[in-house]
Amino acid sequence: MSDLVTGIRAQVRDLLARRRVEYVVGYETGSDGVNARPFFAYTTEEADRLVFDNTCTHNLTKYLVEPERRGSTIGVVVKPCDARSLTVLLAEHKFPRDVVAIGVVCPGIVQRTREGGDGEAPQARCQVCDQHTPPACDILVGEATAEGPVLDQFARLAPLEAQSAAERSAFWSQQFERCLRCYACRQTCPQCYCDECFAEALDPEWVGVRIGRAENWLFHAIRCFHLAGRCIGCDECERVCPVKIPLGLLNRKLRKEVLDRFEYRAGTRSDERPPLETFRKEEKLDLA
Amino acid sequence: MAQSTADTPRTRAGQVEPTAIWQPRLVGFLCNWCSFAGADMAGTSRLTYPAAIRIIRVPCTGRVDPLFVAKAFQRGADGVLVAGCHPGDCHYAEGNYYMRRRYVLLRDLLEFLGIERERFHLEWVSASEGKKFARVVSEFTSQVAALGPREPPRQGPTELEAGTSNE
Amino acid sequence: MTAQRITRQGLLDWLNGVAAKATLIAPVRVEGIYLFRPIVKIEDIALDYSQSTVPPKEWLFPRSDTLFTIERLDRAYELKPPAAAGPRVLFGIRPCDARALAILDRLFLAEPADNLYEERRQNTVLVGLACARQQLPECFCTSLGGGPQEAANVDVLLAGAGEAYTVTVATEKGQQLLSGATLRDGGEMPPAPSLSNQVPTAGMAERLRLAFNSSYWQRLADRCLGCKMCTYLCPTCHCFDIRDCDVGGHAERVRCWDGCQSALFTKLAGGHNPRASKAARLRQFYAHKYLYFPERFGVTQCVGCGRCAHFCPVNIDIRETLRDLQTLEVCPHGSGETARRREPVGAAFGDSRASA
Numbered sequence: 103m104s105d106l107v108t109g110i111r112a113q114v115r116d117l118l119a120r121r122r123v124e125y126v127v128g129y130e131t132g133s134d135g136v137n138a139r140p141f142f143a144y145t146t147e148e149a150d151r152l153v154f155d156n157t158c159t160h161n162l163t164k165y166l167v168e169p170e171r172r173g174s175t176i177g178v179v180v181k182p183c184d185a186r187s188l189t190v191l192l193a194e195h196k197f198p199r200d201v202v203a204i205g206v207v208c209p210g211i212v213q214r215t216r217e218g219g220d221g222e223a224p225q226a227r228c229q230v231c232d233q234h235t236p237p238a239c240d241i242l243v244g245e246a247t248a249e250g251p252v253l254d255q256f257a258r259l260a261p262l263e264a265q266s267a268a269e270r271s272a273f274w275s276q277q278f279e280r281c282l283r284c285y286a287c288r289q290t291c292p293q294c295y296c297d298e299c300f301a302e303a304l305d306p307e308w309v310g311v312r313i314g315r316a317e318n319w320l321f322h323a324i325r326c327f328h329l330a331g332r333c334i335g336c337d338e339c340e341r342v343c344p345v346k347i348p349l350g351l352l353n354r355k356l357r358k359e360v361l362d363r364f365e366y367r368a369g370t371r372s373d374e375r376p377p378l379e380t381f382r383k384e385e386k387l388d389l390a
Numbered sequence: 391m392a393q394s395t396a397d398t399p400r401t402r403a404g405q406v407e408p409t410a411i412w413q414p415r416l417v418g419f420l421c422n423w424c425s426f427a428g429a430d431m432a433g434t435s436r437l438t439y440p441a442a443i444r445i446i447r448v449p450c451t452g453r454v455d456p457l458f459v460a461k462a463f464q465r466g467a468d469g470v471l472v473a474g475c476h477p478g479d480c481h482y483a484e485g486n487y488y489m490r491r492r493y494v495l496l497r498d499l500l501e502f503l504g505i506e507r508e509r510f511h512l513e514w515v516s517a518s519e520g521k522k523f524a525r526v527v528s529e530f531t532s533q534v535a536a537l538g539p540r541e542p543p544r545q546g547p548t549e550l551e552a553g554t555s556n557e
Numbered sequence: 558m559t560a561q562r563i564t565r566q567g568l569l570d571w572l573n574g575v576a577a578k579a580t581l582i583a584p585v586r587v588e589g590i591y592l593f594r595p596i597v598k599i600e601d602i603a604l605d606y607s608q609s610t611v612p613p614k615e616w617l618f619p620r621s622d623t624l625f626t627i628e629r630l631d632r633a634y635e636l637k638p639p640a641a642a643g644p645r646v647l648f649g650i651r652p653c654d655a656r657a658l659a660i661l662d663r664l665f666l667a668e669p670a671d672n673l674y675e676e677r678r679q680n681t682v683l684v685g686l687a688c689a690r691q692q693l694p695e696c697f698c699t700s701l702g703g704g705p706q707e708a709a710n711v712d713v714l715l716a717g718a719g720e721a722y723t724v725t726v727a728t729e730k731g732q733q734l735l736s737g738a739t740l741r742d743g744g745e746m747p748p749a750p751s752l753s754n755q756v757p758t759a760g761m762a763e764r765l766r767l768a769f770n771s772s773y774w775q776r777l778a779d780r781c782l783g784c785k786m787c788t789y790l791c792p793t794c795h796c797f798d799i800r801d802c803d804v805g806g807h808a809e810r811v812r813c814w815d816g817c818q819s820a821l822f823t824k825l826a827g828g829h830n831p832r833a834s835k836a837a838r839l840r841q842f843y844a845h846k847y848l849y850f851p852e853r854f855g856v857t858q859c860v861g862c863g864r865c866a867h868f869c870p871v872n873i874d875i876r877e878t879l880r881d882l883q884t885l886e887v888c889p890h891g892s893g894e895t896a897r898r899r900e901p902v903g904a905a906f907g908d909s910r911a912s913a
Contacts, residue, residue, distance in 0.1 A: 132872040134694065139872035140780040160871065164782070170834065262502070271504025271541065280587070282611065282620060285819070286784035290870055300457060302821055308457055311800045311813045313620040316542070320457075320464045323503060327456045330495050342870035344610055344786055346588045352502070359498040364491075378495070381487035383477065387494045389512055465805060 106154045109243035114149040126177035127162045128152040159211045161336045163187040167295040177202040185236035186334035186369025187292040205239030227337045230255035256358045278318040280345040287339035293332045326352040331360045331377040334369040414468035414534040416443040419454045421474035423481040424516045431520030439524040440531040452485025456496045466542040469509040469534035476514040561724045562744040571738040579644035608692040612792035617677045620814050627808040642677045649686040653698045653860040655710035657792030663854045682734050685711035689718050690750045695863030697754035756876045757883050761847040764882045778835035780871045787865035788816030793858045817841045
């Protein structure tokens with residue numbers, strides 16, 4: 103058992119024994135005996151089911167914004183990227199500050215292909231990660247590590263950006279055609295928490311029920327824009343997509359523009375307003 | 391969105407009929423206090439500008455939800471114009487500052503999705519600038535016309551459903 | 558039923574002939590996954606595919622289906638039926654997915670039959686492709702009476718891989734389709750693959766009835782994200798929504814897939830939601846398949862394809878749930894269970910995790 107797992111279990115046992123929290127959202131080993139899945143520990147005994155390894159891909163802060171959990175004091179295990187989600191949610195006042203964040207120093211998460219073959223390469227987000235120690239958390243498990251060199255996290259965009267508008271339009275049309283609108287991308291995103299999603303609003307019916315190209319296009323364009331300046335780059339939307347639409351590209355594009363234009367990176371500072379919630383009167387934006 | 395067929399010689403599928411002179415179909419979101427009044431001024435001054443634009447009045451550019459713009463493009467608009475009070479003159483003090491930021495990011499995203507940046511334009515037009523309004527619409531119309539018609543995401547059944555592929 | 562052989566080349570030649578007369582729909586590889594798509598080039602068919610991500614049900618019960626279009630005339634409206642379905646050949650369907658279509662038949666073809674489904678069904682010939690191996694790590698068809706070489710629900714079944722296939726003609730329709738094929742006598746069924754998953758499904762209806770008020774569902778639903786992936790990727794799920802869509806110039810009445818895992822699925826106009834919690838919705842997923850559908854139609858509405866378990870983003874695994882339900886301690890009157898309220902789910906998987 104790794105030191106991280108021992109550390110997490112000890113902290114969670116303590117939190118539950120002291121009744122500091124009602125329950126803790128963490129990871130346990132899933133039904134294949136290898137890959138982790140979310141687990142809710144309610145008792146100190148259950149704390150011993152918690153694990154942490156390089157398969158813990160889920161962003162558990164998603165569960166904190168579920169309406170039925172409002173009012174509960176919850177502990178949550180967060181990787182550094184998940185901690186950024188938490189910072190965004192706290193800044194947006196999604197819940198009072200009685201979440202206990204158990205930050206874990208993250209070794210990087212591996213990519214698993216759905217074909218059954220186990221690729222052990224790090225996920226795309228982890229290859230360019232520059233934050234292996236959670237920035238803001240109440241309890242830290244693991245030794246803070248020195249950060250490696252910062253890689254270009256936007257390199258993946260270049261091939262598409264180099265194309266013509268018509269080529270890009272055709273590319274996305276092909277991608278969105280596969281979309282079933284199962285809404286897994288939305289449901290897994292911690293930053294998607296509207297009580298009524300525009301995609302399912304009936305009055306006015308913006309998107310329409312048809313699962314077709316035009317409707318899918320509008321859904322994805324706006325789903326992505328709603329995350330402008332808020333997406334922390336966990337890429338879970340892309341991971342969960344059953345028909346492999348590269349949604350991470352859309353979010354990455356907006357993260358890049360937000361960084362270039364407003365020098366803002368979501369979830370890194372809690373004292374800064376998200377770029378679309380504020381403005382500077384004198385700023386020069388290339389409007390023409 | 392109102393759809394008139396008189397000046398839009400397209401078939402429903404969005405194809406342009408080769409014989410007719412194609413005019414772009416534009417949607418303009420104008421702020422009630424400045425640009426809508428500016429458009430009014432252009433009218434009462436008997437200035438002419440292309441009739442390709444359909445105007446939707448909004449209380450403030452700050453009210454322009456990205457959804458409105460995306461929806462216009464989804465339903466086949468060739469270009470979208472957003473116009474409002476000059477910075478500092480907003481009736482609600484700061485709505486247009488928010489729109490300014492929203493605009494640049496939305497333009498980036500739409501461009502990434504394959505909608506040329508020239509098709510989406512933000513302009514400041516005050517209530518007294520009837521002339522400017524006419525000029526902005528003329529220039530925007532020719533700018534979009536130069537790009538030609540867009541192929542909007544196709545509405546209705548896809549060949550996936552119809553099952554009559556083998557095209 | 559007769560068994561014959563066909564070479565790989567013979568198969569491709571025959572499919573070329575088939576594609577000339579009907580729309581040929583077969584698995585193709587798209588961005589690393591397999592989907593059933595209309596075939597333009599025969600070489601595009603992924604003959605050795607594992608399992609399609611989206612089940613082939615979408616060719617009989619499409620994700621969006623136009624029931625009729627409404628055209629506005631001068632002072633009246635005209636309702637137009639959708640274009641008639643042409644002849645189709647669904648090639649390469651796995652035995653479990655074919656079995657799923659037989660289950661959908663019970664629902665859609667029961668009187669009064671759904672005319673769109675019926676028309677498509679009658680115009681579709683099913684060519685099955687037997688499984689030479691376990692296709693998804695989670696699939697368990699044999700636990701539900703199916704099998705990797707089941708020919709009961711297709712018109713023709715092909716088995717084998719590589720250079721030669723064994724052809725089993727199951728119906729008259731299949732015989733006709735094969736008329737242009739170069740077949741040799743003496744095909745022999747390859748040995749059936751051994752499938753590792755055995756899931757206890759017997760008596761599940763009763764177990765579900767007993768567990769109706771169990772807190773098990775709350776614990777399971779804790780991690781459920783509430784997406785509709787499991788229902789959309791299920792070959793037997795068939796719920797839909799019907800609405801009128803303005804398509805610009807005319808309107809259409811459209812039937813689209815919908816799924817019970819969405820909170821909006823049961824939300825009423827007044828705001829009340831009879832299935833208000835994720836737990837109630839998750840229970841519905843299992844109870845529909847193993848309790849309500851069997852009660853009405855006499856068969857389990859699950860074929861064990863394993864897709865829901867395989868693709869679930871948070872590993873809600875139907876095999877695990879079914880095992881848990883077998884061992885769950887429940888109050889005999891189904892009025893709720895208190896003793897094991899906090900018992901974590903997945904207990905049936907034993908000790909592999911608890912003390913890692």
